[in-house]
Amino acid sequence: METRTPDEVPVVQEAREEDLELLPELVTHLRDRRTELREQWANRITNAHLLSAMTEEEIFSMATSVYDSYVEVLETGSVEALQAYARDLSERIIPRGVETYEVVGIVLLLRDVLARSLFEKYQKDFELLNRVLDAYEPAANRIANTVAVSFVRERERIIRQQQDAIRELSTPVLQVRERILILPIIGILDEQRANQFTEQLLAGIRSHRAKVVVIDITGVPDVDSEVANHLVQAVDASRLMGASVILTGLSPEIAQTLVTIGVELGKMNTVGDLQGGVEEAERLLGFRVTKTDPADNHLH
Amino acid sequence: MLVSILRQGSYLIASIHEALNDREIVQFQQDLVEQIGTDRARGVIIDVAALDVMDSFGSRTLLNLAHAARLRGAETVIVGIQPTVAFAMVRLGMGLDNVHTALDLEEGLAYLQRLLQQQPDHQTRHGAS
Numbered sequence: 001m002e003t004r005t006p007d008e009v010p011v012v013q014e015a016r017e018e019d020l021e022l023l024p025e026l027v028t029h030l031r032d033r034r035t036e037l038r039e040q041w042a043n044r045i046t047n048a049h050l051l052s053a054m055t056e057e058e059i060f061s062m063a064t065s066v067y068d069s070y071v072e073v074l075e076t077g078s079v080e081a082l083q084a085y086a087r088d089l090s091e092r093i094i095p096r097g098v099e100t101y102e103v104v105g106i107v108l109l110l111r112d113v114l115a116r117s118l119f120e121k122y123q124k125d126f127e128l129l130n131r132v133l134d135a136y137e138p139a140a141n142r143i144a145n146t147v148a149v150s151f152v153r154e155r156e157r158i159i160r161q162q163q164d165a166i167r168e169l170s171t172p173v174l175q176v177r178e179r180i181l182i183l184p185i186i187g188i189l190d191e192q193r194a195n196q197f198t199e200q201l202l203a204g205i206r207s208h209r210a211k212v213v214v215i216d217i218t219g220v221p222d223v224d225s226e227v228a229n230h231l232v233q234a235v236d237a238s239r240l241m242g243a244s245v246i247l248t249g250l251s252p253e254i255a256q257t258l259v260t261i262g263v264e265l266g267k268m269n270t271v272g273d274l275q276g277g278v279e280e281a282e283r284l285l286g287f288r289v290t291k292t293d294p295a296d297n298h299l300h
Numbered sequence: 301m302l303v304s305i306l307r308q309g310s311y312l313i314a315s316i317h318e319a320l321n322d323r324e325i326v327q328f329q330q331d332l333v334e335q336i337g338t339d340r341a342r343g344v345i346i347d348v349a350a351l352d353v354m355d356s357f358g359s360r361t362l363l364n365l366a367h368a369a370r371l372r373g374a375e376t377v378i379v380g381i382q383p384t385v386a387f388a389m390v391r392l393g394m395g396l397d398n399v400h401t402a403l404d405l406e407e408g409l410a411y412l413q414r415l416l417q418q419q420p421d422h423q424t425r426h427g428a429s
Contacts, residue, residue, distance in 0.1 A: 202383030209403060233390045240386040240395075242379070242402035 019135035026136060027075045029121060030114065038067045041106075041113045050105045053096040062089065066147075070110060074139050079146045086150035094155055103151045107144045114140070171197050173204035179211045180281045182274070186219035194230035201234055205243045212281040213238055216274045218249030228263040235268055244269065244284065248277035303328050305335055311343040311412060312336065312374070313405070317350050322357055329365045336372045343412035344369050347405055349380030359394045366399040375415055377401065379408035 030037065042063045045051055051059055066089075069082040090103070118136060122129035166187065174182045181204055185197065205213065215234070217223065235245040247270045250258075271277040282289065302324060305314045314332055336344065346362065348354070366376035379402045381389075389395070402408040 198387055199383065202386055205403070206383055209407075211403075211407075233387075236395050237383075237386040237390040240381045240389060240401050241383065242404075242407055 014138060016134065019131055022132050022135045023074055023139070026118070026132060027071055029117070030071045030074070033117060034067065034071075037113055037117055038063050041067065041110050044109045044113060045106050048105065048109065050102045050109075051093075051098060053098055054093065065089075066107075066110065070114075070143055073143050073146075074136075077139070079142065082143060083146055083150050086147045087154050090151045090154035091158075094151075094158055100148070100152060100155070104144070104148045107147045111140045111144060167193065167196065171200050173200055173208070175208050175210075176214075176278060177282065177285075177287060179209060179285060180278070181205070181208055181210045181213045182216065182278070183213060184216040184219060184274075188222065189220055189227045189230060191226075191230075194227070194234075198230070198234045198237060202237055202241060205238060205241050210243050212246065212284050213243050214246045214248055214274065214277040214281055216249045216277065217247065217254075218251070218274065220249075220254075223250075223254045223257060225261050225263050228258060232268070246271055246277045246280050248272065248274050303331075305332060307339050307341070308409075310341055310416075311345060311409070312339060312341045313345045313347065315347040315350070319351060319353065320358070325358055325361050329361055329368070332365060333368045333372060336369055336374045341374045342416055344374050344376045345405060345408040345412070346376065346378050347380045347408075348378060348385075349382065349404065351385060352382060354381075354385050354389055354394070356392065356394050359389060359396060363396060363399060366396075375400070375412060377408040377411055380404050 042056075042060050045059055045063070046056065051062075054062070065085055066082075069085050073079050073082050115133070115136070118132055119129065122132055171183055171185060171193075174184075176182050183197075183201060183204070187193075189197065201213065201215075204210065215231070217231075220227070231247065235247070238245050245268070247268050250270060250272075269280070271280050279289075302318055302320055303314060303316050305312055307313075312332065312335060314328070316328070320328060332344065332346075335341070344366075346365070348362075362378060366378070369376045377400045378396060381401060400411060402411050
């Protein structure tokens, strides 16, 4: 297998040497008719209702840049500049909800617009047209590939970034009272998150010297036997460190699912909601909350 | 020295300073159960804070030790289990059921104090007024 840098997009189709000689001529043609072709392309984009999230001016300025880099790729054979531009563009348009089909669509439209102008120019000489297309097609396909791959990679990068962000945010360890911690779990608890959660829980017990931990799973959409098993492990590990765990926020559906699938949560201390959990924790540690008459405060 | 057993009032505090092999841990178990009798200890604290691994033999021996100590009249608390050790033990299914655990030495002492206060104090001599 040939080695390549992760940024590079493999070349699917190679042009023959003798056809490549035609590329300079092609480039000149595309440069000469830049204004006209670019406008045709922008019109096609609008008519196809692609990039509806962008304004007309934005589409036009994007069209200009892509057109120029497109011709440049044909001229130099190097996709780096186009790749960088595509990445940059993707970064700007992804947050606005531009979809993959739109990006692929506009590049294919440009390919069609340019191909048509070549047909027009060389229609008299079919032999030559064939050779021009032989030179043009591999380069055009490579460009389409590059732009699409750059877009998808950028999207994947953003998704990864967001996953990391969610992971970091997901389980805060909060101290509500001396030696009482609250850990709300939000979202799906998969293997990786469960391990991370338990690590944070144990580290939190250590650093806050916690005796009671309230784990609230109101934000966990689905609890299956695997998740329940993770919770049981977290509770057992906490106990080894001398802290007891109160589990709160089991919805009626989850409670019924657990009973149906026969998960043993019997040794767990469960309370209906977070408030009840905190009250139970306070009771375990001997805190007593008393309500005073607010009017009394005004007397002093 | 791998293990030190100190006497503090009616408690024994055993600190394990480094990982013990199987023979050493059995020796430790014998020494401690022996000393519970000679010192008339009512509580035992085993501090494992220095350990960063615990194998199944080790945890089973601790469990046996606690049960043996109870038969000799002393309650056992295991303190100082590290977070990573706790996680590993649970994942390998080595719980320490029926043995009390506490965060550290201070917590362990507090627990024993509470526990033994609830029991009738057997040092009070009957008939003394």
